[in-house]
Amino acid sequence: MAKTLRDKLIPYTFVLPxxxxxxxxxxxxxFIALIISFTGLDITGLGDWSQIxxxxxxxxxxxxxxxxxxxxxxxxxYYVIIGVPLVxxxxxxxxxxxxxxxxxxxRFMRLVFYTPSITNTVAVAVVWTYMYNPSMGLLNNLFGKIxxxxxxxLSDPATAKMSLIILAVWKAIGLNxxxxxxxxxxxxxxxxxxxxxxxAGWWQQTxxxxxxxxSFSIFFVTVTTLIGWFQFFDEPFVMTKGGPLxxxxxxxxxxxxxxxxxxxxxxxxAGSFVMFTAIIIATLVQFKLQKKQQGI
Amino acid sequence: MINGNKTAVRNGKVAVGAILxxxxxxxxxxxLWMFLSSFKTNAEISQATQNFLPNHWTLDNYKRLFIxxxxxxxxxxxxxxxxxxxxxxxLNAMAxxxxxxxxxxxxxxxxxxxxxxxxxxxxxxxxxxxxxLNEMHLTNTLAGIILPGLVGAFAIFLFRQFMSNISNSIIxxxxxxxxxxxxIFWHIIIPISKPVLAVQGILTFIGGWNAxxxxxxxxxxxxxxxxxxxxxxxxxxxxxxxxxQMAGSSFMVIPIVIIFVIFQKYILQGFNxxxxx
Numbered sequence: 001m002a003k004t005l006r007d008k009l010i011p012y013t014f015v016l017p018x019x020x021x022x023x024x025x026x027x028x029x030x031f032i033a034l035i036i037s038f039t040g041l042d043i044t045g046l047g048d049w050s051q052i053x054x055x056x057x058x059x060x061x062x063x064x065x066x067x068x069x070x071x072x073x074x075x076x077x078y079y080v081i082i083g084v085p086l087v088x089x090x091x092x093x094x095x096x097x098x099x100x101x102x103x104x105x106x107r108f109m110r111l112v113f114y115t116p117s118i119t120n121t122v123a124v125a126v127v128w129t130y131m132y133n134p135s136m137g138l139l140n141n142l143f144g145k146i147x148x149x150x151x152x153x154l155s156d157p158a159t160a161k162m163s164l165i166i167l168a169v170w171k172a173i174g175l176n177x178x179x180x181x182x183x184x185x186x187x188x189x190x191x192x193x194x195x196x197x198x199x200a201g202w203w204q205q206t207x208x209x210x211x212x213x214x215s216f217s218i219f220f221v222t223v224t225t226l227i228g229w230f231q232f233f234d235e236p237f238v239m240t241k242g243g244p245l246x247x248x249x250x251x252x253x254x255x256x257x258x259x260x261x262x263x264x265x266x267x268x269x270a271g272s273f274v275m276f277t278a279i280i281i282a283t284l285v286q287f288k289l290q291k292k293q294q295g296i
Numbered sequence: 297m298i299n300g301n302k303t304a305v306r307n308g309k310v311a312v313g314a315i316l317x318x319x320x321x322x323x324x325x326x327x328l329w330m331f332l333s334s335f336k337t338n339a340e341i342s343q344a345t346q347n348f349l350p351n352h353w354t355l356d357n358y359k360r361l362f363i364x365x366x367x368x369x370x371x372x373x374x375x376x377x378x379x380x381x382x383x384x385x386x387l388n389a390m391a392x393x394x395x396x397x398x399x400x401x402x403x404x405x406x407x408x409x410x411x412x413x414x415x416x417x418x419x420x421x422x423x424x425x426x427x428x429l430n431e432m433h434l435t436n437t438l439a440g441i442i443l444p445g446l447v448g449a450f451a452i453f454l455f456r457q458f459m460s461n462i463s464n465s466i467i468x469x470x471x472x473x474x475x476x477x478x479x480i481f482w483h484i485i486i487p488i489s490k491p492v493l494a495v496q497g498i499l500t501f502i503g504g505w506n507a508x509x510x511x512x513x514x515x516x517x518x519x520x521x522x523x524x525x526x527x528x529x530x531x532x533x534x535x536x537x538x539x540x541q542m543a544g545s546s547f548m549v550i551p552i553v554i555i556f557v558i559f560q561k562y563i564l565q566g567f568n569x570x571x572x573x
Contacts, residue, residue, distance in 0.1 A: 011399075025425050109317075121508065127330040260426075
C-alpha cells in the first residue's frame with residue numbers, strides 16, 4: 001500500500017509542536033548566546049541592533065581578569081567539591097538504612113526524607129534564612145542550649161558557603177535516596193543469602209555486594225548532581241545575594257547579575273559559556289571514569 | 297544459634313529505626329518550625345528564645361499576606377501558569393507518541409536532538425531566550441513566562457519509553473476500522489497511558505507551582521509575579537518580619553506536601569534509573 005503524502009506528514013504533526021518549542025527556546029538560544037558572547041550587547045543594543053559591536057574575544061579576556069568572576073569560579077568549585085560527595089554519601093546512607101525494613105515505619109521515613117526535594121527552593125531558602133538568624137534563629141537557640149555557638153552562619157564569609165551547602169544537601173538527599181533505593185531493591189536476595197552462608201558480615205556484604213551493584217546509580221547520581229551544583233543559583237540568590245564580600249557568589253549568579261541587573265548581555269553570555277564548557281568537561285570526565293571502572 | 301541471629305537482626309533494626317527517627321526529625325524540623333512560627337505574633341517571634349508552640353495562636357500573618365501583600369494576584373498567576381503547563385504536558389505526550397509509534401524521516405537524529413537539550417544549562421539559554429521574547433514583545437507578559445518552559449525533553453523521553461510498550465496490534469486494528477490517527481491518540485493511547493500521565497501530571501503541577509527563574513526574568517511588573525517571585529520580593533521588603541515570611545513560605549510548601557502525600561505512590565515508583573539489560 002503506497003503511502004500518500006498526507007500519511008507521510010502525520011507523524012510530524014505529533015512531534016513538531018514540541019520540537020519547534022524546543023528549537024526556539026533551547027537549541028537556537030545556544031547559538032545566539034555564542035554569537036552575543038563576542039559582542040558588547042547591552043541595553044542600548046537591545047533597542048537598536050545597529051549599535052551592537054563585535055568585540056572578538058574581549059569579553060572572555062576581561063572575564064579572566066575580573067576578580068568577581070574568578071572568585072565565583074572558586075566558590076562554585078568549593079560548592080561542587082564539598083557538596084557533591086556529601087549528597088552522594090548521605091543519600092546512599094539514608095537509602096541503605098531505609099532498605100533495612102519494609103514495614104510502615106520505613107515507608108513513612110521514605111516520605112519524610114523525600115519531602116524537602118519537592119518543596120519550593122525560594123520558600124525553604126526563606127525558612128533557612130530565618131533559622132540561620134544569629135540572634136533569634138532556631139539553630140543558634142538550639143546550639144546555645146548545649147553550650148555551643150553562637151555561630152555567624154550567613155553573615156561571615158568563612159561560614160556562609162558552608163551554610164548554603166547544608167541547606168542544598170538537605171534538599172537534595174530525598175530524590176537521590178529514591179534512586180538508590182530503587183536500585184537496592186533490585187539486588188537479588190540470593191546474593192546476600194549466599195554471602196551469609198560463607199560467613200560474610202554486614203559490612204563485607206555492603207562492600208562486596210551492595211556497592212558494586214549500585215555502580216550505575218552512583219554514576220547517574222554523580223553526573224546529575226555535578227551538573228546541578230555547577231549551576232548553583234537559587235540558594236545564594238535568595239539568601240545572600242552572593243555576599244558577604246562575594247564569598248557565596250556562584251558563576252550562575254554572576255551570569256544573572258551581569259545579564260539582568262547590569263544589562264551586560266554580551267559579558268554575561270561569555271560567562272555562561274565558560275560555565276557550559278566546565279559542565280561538559282566534568283561530565284565527559286565522569287563518563288571516562290565510569291568506562292575505566294567497568295573495564296577492570 | 298538461629299534464635300540468637302534473629303534477635304541480633306531485630307536489635308539491628310531497632311537501632312537503624314532509632315537513627316532514622318532522629319535524622320528524619322532533623323529533616324522535617326525546618327517545616328515544623330516554619331509552620332508553627334507562621335501562627336506566632338510579631339512580638340513573640342522577635343524574642344531571642346521562643347517556645348516551639350506559639351503562645352498565642354494567630355492567623356494575622358496569613359491575613360496580611362493577602363491584604364498588605366499581593367498574594368491573591370500571585371496565586372492567580374501561578375495557577376494560570378500551572379494550567380498552561382498541563383497543555384505543555386499534552387504536547388510532550390504527543391511528541392512521545394510520535395517518536396514511539398511512527399517511522400518517519402529523521403526520527404533518530406531528531407530524538408537525539410531532543411535528548412541533547414537536557415544537557416543545556418538554564419543560565420546559557422536565559423539571556424538569548426530573554427532577547428527572543430523581547431523581539432516577540434512577550435517580555436512582561438504571562439505568555440512570555442509560560443512559553444519557555446512549556447515542553448521538556450525529559451518528559452518527552454518518559455512518554456516515549458512508556459508508549460513504546462503499547463502493543464502495535466491495538467493501533468493497527470483501530471486503523472483497519474478506519475479510525476483517524478488523532479482519534480487513535482485521544483481515544484486509545486491517552487487512556488492506556490494513565491500511569492505515566494499521573495506521574496507527569498503531578499510533576500507538572502509541582503513544577504508549575506514552584507516556577508521561579510522564568511517568572512523572575514520575564515515579569516517586571518508585580519501583577520505578573522508568581523508565588524515564588526512574590527515571596528522573594530516579600531523577603532526583601534519585610535526583612536525582619538519573620539511571621540509574615542513564614543506564612544508566605546507555608547502557603548507555598550503545605551499544598552505541595554498535601555498533594556505529594558495523596559499521590560506519593562505514583563511518584564515514588566517513577567525513579568528506577570537502572571540501565572536496561
